[in-house]
Amino acid sequence: METQQQPRWLDDEEAQTWLSLIGVLIRLPAALDAQLQRDAGISHFEYQVMAMLSMSSSASPERAVRMSELAQLTEGSLSRLSHVVKRLEGRGWVRRTPDPADGRYILAILTESGWDKVVATAPGHVEAVRSYVFDPLTKAQARHLCEIGRRITHAIDPDDPCITQQP
Numbered sequence: 001m002e003t004q005q006q007p008r009w010l011d012d013e014e015a016q017t018w019l020s021l022i023g024v025l026i027r028l029p030a031a032l033d034a035q036l037q038r039d040a041g042i043s044h045f046e047y048q049v050m051a052m053l054s055m056s057s058s059a060s061p062e063r064a065v066r067m068s069e070l071a072q073l074t075e076g077s078l079s080r081l082s083h084v085v086k087r088l089e090g091r092g093w094v095r096r097t098p099d100p101a102d103g104r105y106i107l108a109i110l111t112e113s114g115w116d117k118v119v120a121t122a123p124g125h126v127e128a129v130r131s132y133v134f135d136p137l138t139k140a141q142a143r144h145l146c147e148i149g150r151r152i153t154h155a156i157d158p159d160d161p162c163i164t165q166q167p
Contacts, residue, residue, distance in 0.1 A: 028132060031128070032128055035124065040124065045076060047125060049094070051122070053065055053070070053094065053108060053114070054118045062109055063110035064108065064109040066107055093111055093113055093114030133145075
């Protein structure tokens with residue numbers, strides 16, 4: 001007869017830590033989204049898509065990235081990304097074209113207008129990130145947060161490229 005392993009329940013301190021983390025995971029994206037909507041008229045995900053196009057190390061000088069790679073960079077599904085890029089195309093900030101190196105892939109390309117939008121939006125977004133995340137912490141706490149984030153990310157996905165990059 002198999003014995004069923006008992007759950008490893010959280011103790012009081014772990015439960016408080018977990019609730020604190022969940023609070024951050026829920027409230028921080030909502031706060032960043034609200035700031036971007038208010039100040040720039042775009043969602044956090046739309047901003048992330050354009051920001052990844054503007055600064056991806058794999059992006060070409062034309063600020064072009066394959067849609068499949070962009071989905072990975074933004075932690076979004078290809079379907080969600082496709083809908084968002086369609087909206088961004090409608091605003092003239094991104095365009096799509098077949099990849100000349102391999103026509104099976106589609107490139108998302110940040111337009112000059114999209115570049116201008118990212119440049120105009122970035123200062124407010126960075127200020128919000130600084131205000132919500134870094135200002136309440138000491139330098140040592142920020143370093144610990146970085147290490148904590150890397151450890152949790154590694155437990156979820158040991159192959160995540162973000163955990164191998166040093167600050």
